[in-house]
Amino acid sequence: MRVFVTGASGFIGSALVRDLLGAGHEVVGLARSDQAAATVAGLGAEVLRGTVDDLDVLRRGAEESDGVAHLAFRHDIAFGGDFETAAASDRAAIETLGTALAGSGRPLSIASGTGLLAPGRLATEDDQPTGEGPTGGRGANGAVALSFADRGVRSSVVRLTPTVHDAGDQGFIPMVVGIARDKGVSAYVGDGSQRWPAVHRGDAARLFRLALESAPAGAVLHAVGEEGVALRDVAEVIGEHLGLPVTSIPVEQATEHFGFLGTFLAQDMPASSARTRELLGWEPTGPGLLADLARHYV
Numbered sequence: 001m002r003v004f005v006t007g008a009s010g011f012i013g014s015a016l017v018r019d020l021l022g023a024g025h026e027v028v029g030l031a032r033s034d035q036a037a038a039t040v041a042g043l044g045a046e047v048l049r050g051t052v053d054d055l056d057v058l059r060r061g062a063e064e065s066d067g068v069a070h071l072a073f074r075h076d077i078a079f080g081g082d083f084e085t086a087a088a089s090d091r092a093a094i095e096t097l098g099t100a101l102a103g104s105g106r107p108l109s110i111a112s113g114t115g116l117l118a119p120g121r122l123a124t125e126d127d128q129p130t131g132e133g134p135t136g137g138r139g140a141n142g143a144v145a146l147s148f149a150d151r152g153v154r155s156s157v158v159r160l161t162p163t164v165h166d167a168g169d170q171g172f173i174p175m176v177v178g179i180a181r182d183k184g185v186s187a188y189v190g191d192g193s194q195r196w197p198a199v200h201r202g203d204a205a206r207l208f209r210l211a212l213e214s215a216p217a218g219a220v221l222h223a224v225g226e227e228g229v230a231l232r233d234v235a236e237v238i239g240e241h242l243g244l245p246v247t248s249i250p251v252e253q254a255t256e257h258f259g260f261l262g263t264f265l266a267q268d269m270p271a272s273s274a275r276t277r278e279l280l281g282w283e284p285t286g287p288g289l290l291a292d293l294a295r296h297y298v
Helices: 011-022 034-043 055-063 083-101 136-151 172-183 201-214 231-242 251-258 261-265 274-280 289-297
Strands: 002-006 026-031 046-049 067-070 107-113 154-160 163-165 186-189 195-200 219-223 226-230 246-249
Touching: 002 011, 002 055, 011 026, 011 034, 011 201, 026 034, 026 055, 034 046, 046 055, 055 083, 067 083, 067 201, 083 107, 083 136, 107 136, 107 201, 136 154, 154 201, 163 172, 163 201, 163 289, 172 186, 172 231, 172 251, 172 261, 172 289, 186 231, 186 251, 186 261, 195 201, 195 231, 195 289, 201 219, 201 274, 219 274, 226 231, 226 289, 231 246, 231 289, 246 251, 251 261
Parallel strands: 002 026, 002 067, 026 046, 067 107, 107 154, 154 219, 163 195, 186 246
Antiparallel strands: 195 226
């Protein structure tokens, strides 16, 4: 296949480009800057210049491809607290890509998340986002992508865990490590029993490729390597390797200590990938979060 990848120079997107090329596919990667273009070209992919907000560019990329993987997201806006604007940009991109592929039977696989799907219990592929809360807009965008299954697109949603880990990660866990360094203490919220699912980025990339190759239209897939890692265990690894005391932060002080991350770190959010593994024969092989944390983050 000739696959158009948005977010191709990013942490997960670059791994997907390598995986697709290794499997014999051609790749066209969206690049918003000279640096991103150099990264995409260096991976061996063709470069299409533009941003995720350049809808004409997205349309052309989709029309000239055999399938699309949409991983780009305005994290710069979202991490700044404006999830609504980031989600709106994501929705416009999905609608543009889906419309370009309509009636073709070609695949469109988009990135979403497992976070806050079913707080306090094991989330499965059957759980649907409420569309509420700070990340609800992006979750609701998954329904937009899946709706194109009725318009002749083999669409699927790959829900990523709150932490997709490997060297080079710039997501939530590095933020937690940075806060520990700044404050001189490695903290967790409450009793630290809250569980976060996790996946190695190589495993996540391979699931995206399998989705493009063979996922049925309307599939919801969970890129979950570990169902739930206790956040106290995360804090203890950070504390051990940075030589910092490990302590509990009361729930009511979580936002004061962790900033916007406090809301998420207080949540128990385990997730399953049992159905995904059965459907596509996907089996994660990468190291677990705690092992990666010790090797690459601290």
